[in-house]
Amino acid sequence: MPEQPELTIQGWGPPPAGTDPAAGPDGALPKAARRYLARELGWTPRPTPPVPVAEIRLGPSRLPGSARAALAELLGEEHVLTDRESRLRHAGGKSYLDLLRRRSGDASDAPDAVVRPGSTEETAALLARCSTEGVVVVPFGGGTSVVGGLAGVDPDDRPTVAVDLSRMASVQALDVPSSLVSVGPGMRGPALEEALGREGLTFGHLPQSWEFATVGGYAATRSAGQSSTGVGRFDELVAGLTLATPSGVLELGHPPASAAGPDLLGLALGSEGTLGIITEVRLRVRPKPAASSYEGWSFRTWATGLAALQRLARHDLLPNVVRLSDADETRANLLMAAGAGAKALRGSLRARGRGEGCMLVLGWEGLPDLVRARRRAAASVLRDGGAVRLGRRVGDSWRRHRFGAPYLRDRLMDGGLLVETLETAATWTALPTVYDATRRALRESLTRNGRPPLVLSHLSHGYATGGSLYLTVIADRDDALPIQQWLTAKRAATDALLAAGGTLTHHHAVGADHRPWLEQEIGPLGVDVLRAVKQQLDPNGICNPGVLLPD
């Protein structure tokens, strides 16, 4: 297998070879983006580069010699790592707060060691050993958590190991007639798609973190991808999995379906490493689509766009990819994109007397006849709803650049900006209120020197019952108190979206960042049920204690 690219310690990964997804010709923030942001935010670009990696502060490993020797005996000396580079590479995830810490030279959340089991048996033995030794275990997939899922915080301050799953990263079995593949948890999307593609198959899960996130991470967080409206969320793709826990190994799920009591598979999906480690995932796969069609549409307003999507949902006409941007996001996308295409599009919208409006990207995939028929039926609903078609170029351009934003985030942070995303979901009825309330909270909290932040929103996944709302926030950073600035805004936004009827998270998971609100979402009895399950599987509380469950 070719060597996989690595995330950088203080940001996202280097762009894939031959592409430059976000940069202008000189590798800097594109000029159009700089101009737009300076105008909107009153922001003066200022260089705020990360400290050199060599200057990141890291304490000595606290893993006792006896525990280290026991783990080395189980896994082999070469799979128990305490060197600086390994510990830094497994320190936290990739939220704005994680990046602020790493960029300022703080790695106080780094694990004391990194261990790399190679099988379910080794993982189960590792967990049992860590449980008796009092060593905390943080499962580590791709390291792309944006909710503090890898924070490694332990109320008892015990030594911590990150369990890197990259040695379990291959296809273990493929059952083509049953459309099932068994995969190691450390496998990433590109490698799995390549392996499935050789058999004419796909699993079709495409989150923006696709290049680096892993199958085990997707299952542990109940991830959703850009095509989830069509192929289903990741939890819907999981037919079964193996969960190694300190108390033993659970085999969960029984395809194609079972009525043998409540579905325990649901307990492992979204468990965020708190119950044990997922060591194998059995996934539903499908034939590679023979045809695909991506295109852009424009609505005058967000409300008319939402109404049209709701009609598509009601008639079961939502395509694989659905992405309706509000006016602010549409404007930002048009003005920040460099190049002739964006300029021409703006000109064409102006010529039609539409202004920038609200852009919709739709993507259909599947058998050619079905794609054609569904596209045609959807187009008629959209036209009735007042949309104008912008054509394939818009859809194809979105598809080409869809993994570029995280690279751009590094550059925006280099220039002194706060950049973070948050997400929720709500019913069609509640969505407009959730949208208004969350935006208001963010704008009020992050206004500086009389200038509000940019809050760019889109609906990213459609359901018969509602949709997911995804917000990107860009603001002038408070360099004196950057962490406090975002924590205050995030608290205000979370309180607002919950009060308006949104869910705490549609796909980023709970992690350390959302856990104070979990009880509000599932109730005190719900939290007690989760605690009881954890007590049974992880009696010494070593499995990722700092996430999911509130104190």
Ligand SMILES: Cc1cc2nc3c(=O)[nH]c(=O)nc-3n(C[C@H](O)[C@H](O)[C@H](O)COP(=O)(O)OP(=O)(O)OC[C@H]3O[C@@H](n4cnc5c(N)ncnc54)[C@H](O)[C@@H]3O)c2cc1C
């Ligand atoms: C730029 C960017 C874009 C993103 N876009 C999306 C998106 O479009 N959709 C989306 O859903 N998410 C997105 N995310 C969030 C993140 O990629 C997902 O949560 C993803 O599922 C995490 O996978 P990972 O392998 O990186 O897991 P990690 O970050 O390594 O871990 C996430 C959590 O799962 C636990 N875990 C990991 N592996 C296992 C395992 N085998 N067994 C038990 N627990 C485990 C960890 O302990 C941790 O709590 C994005 C993140 C970034 C930084």
